[in-house]
Amino acid sequence: MSDALDRVVDRIRDVRGELAPLLEEARLARLARSEVPGADSSAVCAWNHFENIPTFFNWNNRPR
Amino acid sequence: MATVNGMRGVSRVPAYVVMQPTTLCNLDCVYCYLPLRAQDRRMPVEVARAVAADANVWAARDRFSVVWHGGEPLAAGREHLGALMAPFGPAVEQHVQTNATLLDDAWCEFFAARGVRVSVSVDGPEDLNGQRVSRAGRPAYARIVQGIAALRRHGQSFAALCVVGDPRPGVASRLYEYFLELGCDTLGVNIEEREGVNERANAHDPAAVRAFWSELVAAWRADPRIHVRELEWSLRYVGAVLDGTSGDLLPRELDPIPTVGHDGAVVLLSPELAGFHDPVHGDFSSGNVLQAPLSELLVAPRRTSWVPEFLAGVEACRETCPYFGFCGGGHAANRYFEHGRFDGTETEHCRNSKIHLLEGVLDHVRRP
Numbered sequence: 001m002s003d004a005l006d007r008v009v010d011r012i013r014d015v016r017g018e019l020a021p022l023l024e025e026a027r028l029a030r031l032a033r034s035e036v037p038g039a040d041s042s043a044v045c046a047w048n049h050f051e052n053i054p055t056f057f058n059w060n061n062r063p064r
Numbered sequence: 065m066a067t068v069n070g071m072r073g074v075s076r077v078p079a080y081v082v083m084q085p086t087t088l089c090n091l092d093c094v095y096c097y098l099p100l101r102a103q104d105r106r107m108p109v110e111v112a113r114a115v116a117a118d119a120n121v122w123a124a125r126d127r128f129s130v131v132w133h134g135g136e137p138l139a140a141g142r143e144h145l146g147a148l149m150a151p152f153g154p155a156v157e158q159h160v161q162t163n164a165t166l167l168d169d170a171w172c173e174f175f176a177a178r179g180v181r182v183s184v185s186v187d188g189p190e191d192l193n194g195q196r197v198s199r200a201g202r203p204a205y206a207r208i209v210q211g212i213a214a215l216r217r218h219g220q221s222f223a224a225l226c227v228v229g230d231p232r233p234g235v236a237s238r239l240y241e242y243f244l245e246l247g248c249d250t251l252g253v254n255i256e257e258r259e260g261v262n263e264r265a266n267a268h269d270p271a272a273v274r275a276f277w278s279e280l281v282a283a284w285r286a287d288p289r290i291h292v293r294e295l296e297w298s299l300r301y302v303g304a305v306l307d308g309t310s311g312d313l314l315p316r317e318l319d320p321i322p323t324v325g326h327d328g329a330v331v332l333l334s335p336e337l338a339g340f341h342d343p344v345h346g347d348f349s350s351g352n353v354l355q356a357p358l359s360e361l362l363v364a365p366r367r368t369s370w371v372p373e374f375l376a377g378v379e380a381c382r383e384t385c386p387y388f389g390f391c392g393g394g395h396a397a398n399r400y401f402e403h404g405r406f407d408g409t410e411t412e413h414c415r416n417s418k419i420h421l422l423e424g425v426l427d428h429v430r431r432p
Contacts, residue, residue, distance in 0.1 A: 029288035
């Protein structure tokens, strides 16, 4: 069972090289979003993007 | 295998509470799960005061939010919604999830004065928005757009929640372009779920759903101005896998997410269960804030009959599902409304919104 449970993680590691540019673009996109004027009052906070989206938009165990 | 930590038991302190200021909704969307949306049962201010007594304490310690949800919260009217919001101190973030059809200048001023964060429900351009209809069955799109225009006129930033009934190639890029034009900061994409009074089947062709998510990644990548909830979490997870930190990514405990119904009844973990009755589990509630403080109702969630069965289901997911580290376990309402019980594992919702999502992201980077 352990091997079966690891198969998703293994497949992610298999495409590490292909994921790297996408992850870098995502990082830059977060920085760019936090730099928009008035970011302090927007749905996305300036200093810590992911943790400061509205709590209602948390991924896990959230209402829809 | 690396142990996936997190999601063990239920926290005694929530990060947010969902409040139902009225059961009424002025729309009658085809996929809606709410059973009492044609009736105007309003939350008394005493219920809000009871919740605020704990919320103000929690907010002094950590970030805490109230989400005014429905019915349609704006259908409660400004005077009543204002009275319900008043007991919550300035440290409590207030959010409203609205269908936007009642939004006007006066509502925008109301939100601005109180620092309320707004999220609108809209499913995309007019031809993809046909499930959102009035009580007379007429399309609500024109009124939704009019309401969002008021937000933009007032410079009010907003998030959007979009329900997708038919996830397939061709849809995702159109949706993303639409939401870029709409001007939302944050977007949540919900593949339609089978829950509540919505009994429509939600099984889709796996290849089509994967292609939908893969296409959304490509569209987002071309102009990543919007924080897309599903993509942000996917990329955060794969990044953590590559860094070797994914075992600690999930929250340590489940958030109880208390939903406080119009009458003060509290339902934990899944707002979609509120208003339903089961021969074994009754009304799913864990008590009423008019009879006991909310903090007291959260002390022993396992006393609520269905919660231990749900927690067994989360552990079953941990033991059997290779996507658990990404997902954290199926939601209670999806398990119940798809399986008829809480300790089953994989649901159609898991496949549509978690498994095919992650696979779609991987498909995107593997493309020739």
